[in-house]
Amino acid sequence: MLRFHQLVLPILFSLSWGVSVPTPPIAKAEEGFSVSSINVKSESEISVDSIGITVSDMDKSLRFYTEVISFQKISDTEVWGNSYDRLQGIFGVRMRVVKLRLGDEFLELTEYLTPRGKPIPIDSRSNDRWFQHIAIAVSDMDKAYAILRQFKVQYASTAPQTIPSSNKVAAGIQAFYFKDPDGHNLELIFFPEGKGDRKWQNLGKSSSIFLGIDHTAIVIGDTNRSLRFYRDLLGLRLVGESQNFGIEQEYLNHVFGARLQISGLRSSSGMGIEFLNYLTPGDGRPFPADAQANDLLHWQTTLIVKDILAIAQKLRSEGTKMISTDVIGIPNQSLGFKRGFLIRDPDGHALRIIER
The missing domain is CATH 3.10.180.10 (2,3-Dihydroxybiphenyl 1,2-Dioxygenase, domain 1)
Structure with a gap:
């Protein structure tokens, strides 16, 4: 029954x-x-901006999301350099980042041209x-x-x-x-x-x-x-x-x-x-301790805040695990925001905190 x-x-x-x-x-x-x-009003000065995933083949993923599910491509950017290494917590990154839109919501796909991560x-x-x-x-x-x-x-x-x-x-x-x-x-x-x-x-x-x-x-x-x-x-x-x-x-x-x-x-x-x-059941496995942002299991929820330095200090004081080395300024706002940093929640899920 x-x-x-x-x-x-x-x-x-x-x-x-x-x-x-x-x-x-x-x-x-x-x-x-x-x-x-x-629709629920919140007193918080934080909002959910987008969801991001790491993909292995951008062109293949784009065909899937645009042809099967009707997402629309709104930007396509390739970036590299010290700022992005420090943001992602990985040395020597070169990323192709594509932002997609469906209705009012956004999905961000990232392919790591270097270094490649795990499936x-x-x-x-x-x-x-x-x-x-x-x-x-x-x-x-x-x-x-x-x-x-x-x-x-x-x-x-x-x-x-x-x-x-x-x-x-x-x-x-x-x-x-x-x-x-x-x-x-x-x-x-x-x-x-x-x-x-x-x-x-x-x-x-x-x-x-x-x-x-x-x-x-x-x-x-x-x-x-x-x-x-x-x-x-x-x-x-x-x-x-x-x-x-x-x-x-x-x-x-x-x-x-x-x-x-x-x-x-x-x-x-x-x-x-x-x-x-x-x-x-209680047999679900914990988040891999060695997971990195270039691994394909990487998702990131992007949150927009008004005072990024204040929330970074608050998170550090609570012992939050940082992926980024610090609050990182983004050259020419190439990723659509002025500065940001990545963290992990208590279970290992990644969040990207940004300020526009």
Whole structure:
């Protein structure tokens, strides 16, 4: 028998769960919940700007993201030099950096021409601590899923999934996990009328199938510890929580016995950040201690701040692990910002703090 428990704060924003389905029709899920974006005001002077990933072949990745998911390329830059070595924490970097846009949100792809990094571990699972994804809102799950099948993308979920009407909060929301050519996890998410951020319903009236990025999700080991970092230290706002479990959740994440505590956070603007804390199973592996920004498992969430020196000092005083050597000035603002630095959160996920 399917079980579902849900703990909800006053404001919720999105959802992720599990289902079983025949293809191509989308099956019915029996439970679920995960948080994503809604318009929430924050007192923090910090906002989510973009999500970045390291890729092995820029041209191949560009074909995937622009032809399959309809991202648009807005900039293409090649950089090298001491400032970038110090920013990335790697000697002798030469990077090709391409910024893509889907709706109002941005994805940044970086190929390291030198030095090359390591591939994503072939046996990676969704409960490993280095797991991160972006959730791409769609106007029609059947049409979006058909496009993925047409391009023969790699599955990460068993099949797309729908929350049934018995779940009043999440009814009608659909989701599916898949992977890009390098193995980065991506999610399609559909919000019916009255669910999620209202902007997805408004955008869904257009002819576009792929609408924008609703949130990024990261696997964590301790919810309270991550809240102390993201909420209490960085100033993001907790807007929703839930616990998800059952066979559909297992099929979504492709993890047997999955039971997750999910927490959603928001800044004053930009996409949401979602914690995925696997209560069971407990065999998720920690973030590799030797991971670097040129490794393909590298994701970075870019946050914009108004006083970068003040927040850098605050983070250092709390013992935050630094990737960059210091706050680094960017020559000619070639990466779209004046200065910035990279850090790791308590689980090893990278964040880039920037000032424009």
